[in-house]
Amino acid sequence: MKNKNKNILITGVGGFIGAAVAREFYNKGFTVIGIDDLSSGRIQNVPAGIDFIKTDLSQKKNFKYFPNKCLKILHLAGQSSGEISFDNPEEDLNKNTISTLNLINYGMDKKVERIVYASSMSVYGNYKKKVSEKFQCNPLSCYGISKLAAEKYLKIFQKKLPFISIRMFNVYGPGQDLTNLRQGMISIYLSQLIKKNKVLVKGSKKRVRDFIFIDDVVKAWYQLTFSKKALNMCLNLGTGKATSVERILKILKKNFSGSTFEIRGSTPGDQNFICSNNQKLRKILNFKKFTSVEEGIEKFISHEKK
Numbered sequence: 280m281k282n283k284n285k286n287i288l289i290t291g292v293g294g295f296i297g298a299a300v301a302r303e304f305y306n307k308g309f310t311v312i313g314i315d316d317l318s319s320g321r322i323q324n325v326p327a328g329i330d331f332i333k334t335d336l337s338q339k340k341n342f343k344y345f346p347n348k349c350l351k352i353l354h355l356a357g358q359s360s361g362e363i364s365f366d367n368p369e370e371d372l373n374k375n376t377i378s379t380l381n382l383i384n385y386g387m388d389k390k391v392e393r394i395v396y397a398s399s400m401s402v403y404g405n406y407k408k409k410v411s412e413k414f415q416c417n418p419l420s421c422y423g424i425s426k427l428a429a430e431k432y433l434k435i436f437q438k439k440l441p442f443i444s445i446r447m448f449n450v451y452g453p454g455q456d457l458t459n460l461r462q463g464m465i466s467i468y469l470s471q472l473i474k475k476n477k478v479l480v481k482g483s484k485k486r487v488r489d490f491i492f493i494d495d496v497v498k499a500w501y502q503l504t505f506s507k508k509a510l511n512m513c514l515n516l517g518t519g520k521a522t523s524v525e526r527i528l529k530i531l532k533k534n535f536s537g538s539t540f541e542i543r544g545s546t547p548g549d550q551n552f553i554c555s556n557n558q559k560l561r562k563i564l565n566f567k568k569f570t571s572v573e574e575g576i577e578k579f580i581s582h583e584k585k
């Protein structure tokens with residue numbers, strides 16, 4: 280395998296997206312060193328075959344266990360829920376910003392080629408139209424603030440450690456944690472449907488999101504990791520298609536006969552409308568077609584029913 284001697288450090292490998300990205304690099308023949316503190320992730324998610332270090336990135340002292348040589352860092356560890364970020368903003372800051380800053384210091388020290396960062400649509404806040412990377416960021420949650428602050432640190436140190444910040448929109452699909460009813464949207468509804476065929480929708484069904492299927496996300500992460508054009512950029516990773524919560528509920532209803540939906544309450548810091556303008560991304564990626572929500576949800580359901 281030609282990539283075997285190339286160390287890639289991937290954080291968040293016990294979580295949904297980090298595990299899927301790590302699996303892809305491992306399957307492509309890279310030596311993957313996976314990091315996770317398993318605070319919300321699970322050991323069962325860590326792909327077989329990778330070297331796993333269970334450690335907390337927010338503690339500087341833990342970096343002594345990290346490899347001396349590393350080609351690239353893919354940083355997907357973090358506290359990933361806007362709703363949870365309000366419970367303990369300080370912990371959110373440690374998990375998202377301080378952890379990233381520690382990783383930047385490690386990357387500069389070891390002369391790593393680049394760091395690819397899992398940022399979020401949450402940095403933008405509310406807009407009534409599709410957001411491009413040029414839009415001003417006005418985060419509405421502690422999560423959005425800590426993700427944006429991490430991006431700013433990456434920018435400040437880019438001369439010593441080039442970066443790419445991938446602002447992901449709503450990622451969904453197999454591997455998502457169905458026991459966590461406070462992160463995700465499609466996964467939260469699906470989890471309730473599987474258990475009791477009844478869903479509590481927290482927030483208006485008129486809300487609009489940009490849902491992107493996990494396989495497309497993994498493909499994009501792989502390509503962006505090696506892209507020269509993307510270096511030192513913040514990039515939206517979304518399909519560019521605005522989908523209402525109402526449409527998601529309709530697709531789910533079609534797949535779960537007799538299911539019922541109750542719309543009540545809201546979650547703090549929730550965005551009403553968020554959808555990507557992905558023109559910048561499309562110029563860089565060599566695939567143009569994204570999985571439709573119908574197809575993605577059907578794949579997700581059939582995976583969960585296996």
Ligand SMILES: NC(=O)c1ccc[n+]([C@@H]2O[C@H](COP(=O)([O-])OP(=O)(O)OC[C@H]3O[C@@H](n4cnc5c(N)ncnc54)[C@H](O)[C@@H]3O)[C@@H](O)[C@H]2O)c1
Pocket residue numbers: 290291292293294295296297314315316317318319320321334335336337354355356357358359360373374378397398399400446447448449450451456
């Ligand atoms: N899921 C989405 O739709 C989405 C959208 C935009 C951005 N993101 C970002 O992408 C990344 C991955 O998201 P996900 O859905 O896989 O989340 P996830 O919660 O499934 O995974 C995050 C992982 O990071 C680990 N972790 C947290 N703090 C850590 C620390 N200090 N040290 C080591 N490990 C730590 C957790 O144990 C977990 O396994 C996150 O940074 C998230 O903010 C996710």
